[in-house]
Amino acid sequence: MLESASEILKANNMSVTASRQQILSLFFDKDRGALRHSDIEKQLDNLDRVTIYRTLQVFSDKGLIHPISGSDGVTRYALCKGNCSEGHHHDNHVHFYCHKCSQTQCLNEVQIPKVELPGIFTVRNIEMLIHGVCQHCKN
Amino acid sequence: MLESASEILKANNMSVTASRQQILSLFFDKDRGALRHSDIEKQLDNLDRVTIYRTLQVFSDKGLIHPISGSDGVTRYALCKGNCSEGHHHDNHVHFYCHKCSQTQCLNEVQIPKVELPGIFTVRNIEMLIHGVCQHCKN
């Protein structure tokens, strides 16, 4: 477990608990793909299912992680890259889902392009998910 | 029920059944938003849940409707606009989710813009979902 997990929790006004440290550390360990609830449950089988759901919710509310909704109906979460804050995400990057390894990753360097919408719509947030084969599975 | 429902089914090599006609007609009636399984279940309460799931799957396979996966975890479906065929969707338009009325609609006239991905990825499909307030709820 990272030493810094507790620092990060403190810095974001969350009480430091074992569950939170373990879950947050997982996100730092795992640099490849976004994590599903079930991934976390498998790796931290000492934690209750419900605790994991609630922790993911809190982390998301605090701007530590952001949810990614894929076409397989399972919500994944990935670390926010610094510019998110409590109650407001700024993750305007593209997400990539690989249908070979079923991993979802953030393409942090790829910005979501602007779209022209008729003025009758008010835009709050844009999600862009690209499906295909990732760098690891392409071979 | 549209007379044309049975025509469309025939034209796409599907046997013409009461369930399929009713479900397909719903999609033609409903011009505003995409339909969830539960919407259909409510409106056609003579049909079995499972039949609705299977019918949506078949329609999607045949290119009549396309699935839209939103961040609320519920799959919605909307009519394809003519250029889709069996086994291959071409719905490269933007989808819009209104968080006031919870409706999802296709913005058929708004194309998904091109994105530059590093060559290490193979792209198969792109989804773009915009959240905000729709034309009906804006007031």
Add this chain to the structure above:
DNA sequence: GTAACTGCAAAATATTTGCATCCTT
């Protein structure tokens, strides 16, 4: 000590599968 966090039980919702029966062609 108090408020927040966790675990357990249970419920709600979404979706899938197997099988026997019915309907379309």
Add this chain to the structure above:
DNA sequence: AAGGATGCAAATATTTTGCAGTTAC
């Protein structure tokens, strides 16, 4: 008549809620 479509039962998966007990600060 044959094969596909449907209905029913049941299983699986995901997520939420309530409450009582525990822990962080």
